Amino acid sequence: MTTAITPKLAPGHVGLNVTDLSRSVDFYRRALGFEQLGISDEGDHRFAFLGSEGTLRLTLWQQSDGAFSAKTPGLHHLSFQVDTIEQVQTVESALKELGVTFAHDGVVAHGEGAASGGIFFTDPDGIRLEIYAPNGAETAPAPSGAAPTCGFF
Numbered sequence: 001m002t003t004a005i006t007p008k009l010a011p012g013h014v015g016l017n018v019t020d021l022s023r024s025v026d027f028y029r030r031a032l033g034f035e036q037l038g039i040s041d042e043g044d045h046r047f048a049f050l051g052s053e054g055t056l057r058l059t060l061w062q063q064s065d066g067a068f069s070a071k072t073p074g075l076h077h078l079s080f081q082v083d084t085i086e087q088v089q090t091v092e093s094a095l096k097e098l099g100v101t102f103a104h105d106g107v108v109a110h111g112e113g114a115a116s117g118g119i120f121f122t123d124p125d126g127i128r129l130e131i132y133a134p135n136g137a138e139t140a141p142a143p144s145g146a147a148p149t150c151g152f153f
Contacts, residue, residue, distance in 0.1 A: 012056075013058060014057070014058055014059070014078055015059040015061060016059070016060055016061070016075070016078070016125075017061050017063050018061065018125050019064050019125055020124070021041055021046045021047070021060060022041065024048075024123065024125065025039065025060060027098075027123055028050055031094065031098055031100065032091070033052075034051060034058060035050065035052065035054070036048060036049075037049040037054070037056060046061075046063075047059060047062065048060045067125060068126035068127045068128070070128070076151070077120075077129060077153075078127065078130070079118075079131075079132060079150065080129070080131050080132075081132055081134065082133050083133060084133050084135075084136060085117070085133045085135070085136030085137055086136075087133065088107055088117075088119055088131050088133050091119070092106070092119045092131075100121045100122070101122050102119060102120065103120040103121060103122075103128075104143050104149075106140070107137055107140045108137070108140050108143050108149050109142040109149065110148055110150060111142050111144070111147065111148055111149060112145055112146050113142075114138075115134065115135045115138050116132060116134045116135065117132060117133070117137025117149070118130055118132025118133060118150075128153065132150075
């Protein structure tokens with residue numbers, strides 16, 4: 001039996017490198033409803049703290065000059081869970097109004113016969129994002145067959 005050397009870990013916040021802090025803050029606030037908890041938008045060290053109900057969830061760091069690449073090690077995608085497929089569809093409608101690029105048309109299942117599913121899209125820097133619900137996608141298509149949809153978009 002192995003003994004853990006660290007206490008039980010829980011997810012904290014996620015930090016993303018972005019090319020344009022103002023554009024990214026606007027996107028994450030308008031598209032996903034994050035609150036701006038703090039910002040430093042002058043000088044060489046530009047960053048923003050975004051959260052929900054006062055809790056830090058996302059940090060944005062303006063220190064990139066290229067587009068997100070799925071071909072290099074690092075972040076694969078960032079996923080957010082909601083309670084119902086109807087909530088996923090509400091977010092999808094708001095994202096469509098903002099002209100967001102989607103990987104699939106509508107809600108898709110995480111795999112053939114899976115109850116969970118969601119929408120897959122990119123932010124202004126091409127970072128892959130997902131909004132999903134744990135249930136309600138049983139009748140939705142599964143674009144990658146038995147393979148996890150969230151792994152191949």
